Amino acid sequence: xxxxxxxxxxxxxxxxxxxxxxxxxxxxxxxxxxxxxxxxxxxxxxxxxxxxxxxxxxxxxxxxxxxxxxxxxxxxxxxxxxxxxxxxxxxxxxxxxxxxxxxxxxxxxxxxxx
Amino acid sequence: xxxxxxxxxxxxxxxxxxxxxxxxxxxxxxxxxxxxxxxxxxxxxxxxxxxxxxxxxxxxxxxxxxxxxxxxxxxxxxxxxxxxxxxxxxxxxxxxxxxxxxxxxxxxxxxxxx
Numbered sequence: 001x002x003x004x005x006x007x008x009x010x011x012x013x014x015x016x017x018x019x020x021x022x023x024x025x026x027x028x029x030x031x032x033x034x035x036x037x038x039x040x041x042x043x044x045x046x047x048x049x050x051x052x053x054x055x056x057x058x059x060x061x062x063x064x065x066x067x068x069x070x071x072x073x074x075x076x077x078x079x080x081x082x083x084x085x086x087x088x089x090x091x092x093x094x095x096x097x098x099x100x101x102x103x104x105x106x107x108x109x110x111x112x113x114x
Numbered sequence: 115x116x117x118x119x120x121x122x123x124x125x126x127x128x129x130x131x132x133x134x135x136x137x138x139x140x141x142x143x144x145x146x147x148x149x150x151x152x153x154x155x156x157x158x159x160x161x162x163x164x165x166x167x168x169x170x171x172x173x174x175x176x177x178x179x180x181x182x183x184x185x186x187x188x189x190x191x192x193x194x195x196x197x198x199x200x201x202x203x204x205x206x207x208x209x210x211x212x213x214x215x216x217x218x219x220x221x222x223x224x225x226x227x228x
Contacts (some may be wrong), residue, residue, distance in 0.1 A: 031214075
């Protein structure tokens with residue numbers, strides 16, 4: 001069974017559209033994260049939720065809105081997509097919010113905005 | 115602000131060779147350092163997590179060391195195999211109890227030639 005899964009794997013859309021990426025983990029972890037990997041391959045944290053509560057909100061345009069319906073799911077909704085949003089978005093989870101715990105990553109969603 | 119650098123950016127070695135990947139960080143007040151492997155088009159696989167109180171961790175042919183005072187970590191791969199070909203990423207985390215902000219390096223792209 002996949003521990004951290006994301007849908008869709010690929011997403012191609014036009015500028016100005018609104019899209020969502022979904023993430024689910026079956027590890028029983030409390031904490032989930034969204035990271036963005038840009039064209040230069042740098043991975044940067046965007047958000048983190050712990051038991052459905054937002055605990056990390058980095059400097060990200062407010063067009064990005066995460067939502068956690070329960071602690072096993074963390075979705076990312078993006079409004080008014082721009083060319084610069086093209087990237088690979090990774091979801092991750094850890095057992096607890098404490099930095100003692102390893103983070104486990106999903107396979108990524110490659111978003112292409114045309 | 116933490117910055118993580120990995121050298122070299124790319125490395126090509128013949129099968130069977132022992133090799134060392136380097137990771138340096140600017141802020142020595144890290145809590146742990148995590149090494150990941152990323153295969154093309156796939157997510158990140160956690161390899162080793164070293165807590166700040168530890169000097170090294172081993173898993174099979176992999177050995178990771180951490181020297182906080184010098185701001186360096188190394189990943190040693192023994193008897194490399196073509197299946198080891200991937201991008202290796204290191205990520206540093208500060209001491210946090212409310213979400214763990216991993217700061218990633220750019221990665222080292224390793225190619226092991228048969």
